[in-house]
Amino acid sequence: xxxxxxxxxxxxxxxxxxxxxxxxxxxxxxxxxxxxxxxxxxxxxxxxxxxxxxxxxxxxxxxxxxxxxxxxxxxxxxxxxxxxxxxxxxxxxxxxxxxxxxxxxxxxxxxxxxxxxxxxxxxxxxxxxxxxxx
Numbered sequence: 001x002x003x004x005x006x007x008x009x010x011x012x013x014x015x016x017x018x019x020x021x022x023x024x025x026x027x028x029x030x031x032x033x034x035x036x037x038x039x040x041x042x043x044x045x046x047x048x049x050x051x052x053x054x055x056x057x058x059x060x061x062x063x064x065x066x067x068x069x070x071x072x073x074x075x076x077x078x079x080x081x082x083x084x085x086x087x088x089x090x091x092x093x094x095x096x097x098x099x100x101x102x103x104x105x106x107x108x109x110x111x112x113x114x115x116x117x118x119x120x121x122x123x124x125x126x127x128x129x130x131x132x133x134x
Contacts, residue, residue, distance in 0.1 A: 062088060062118040064100070071113035072100060085118050095121045 036042040062085065066077045078101060089097040100108040100116040109116040 058122045060120050060122070062097075062120060064116045064118065066114045072109050072116040073113055081118075088118075088120055093122050097121075 064072055064077070064081050066072050066074065070077050072078070072081075082099065082101060085097050085099050088094060098105040098108070098119040098121075100106065100118055105118065108118065
């Protein structure tokens with residue numbers, strides 16, 4: 001979990017990918033290498049990777065929680081979160097980051113405004129992604 005300094009009323013947490021969560025829930029070790037040679041699913045993944053690399057990656061979330069009476073939209077939360085998301089979007093292997101502060105991400109903020117999430121889309125599958133992007 002990424003914590004903001006104590007003087008900042010927010011907390012950021014990078015949510016692990018679905019496969020990592022499932023592997024831990026099942027009590028097994030996480031293995032990001034997945035291929036199903038000769039299947040329609042593998043053919044579809046290979047086709048996406050070849051012709052539409054941005055669509056062939058994985059999507060994860062960065063969860064934001066406001067604290068101390070602040071909301072996600074409060075300047076004291078919005079400013080550090082915006083800077084953190086900019087850093088995430090600059091990591092190797094990241095295709096895009098959808099900020100909750102954009103029109104496309106506005107629905108990612110909770111009704112009470114105290115929590116939100118940002119979606120990050122990776123260019124390639126987790127087995128090929130640089131460690132800094134996870």
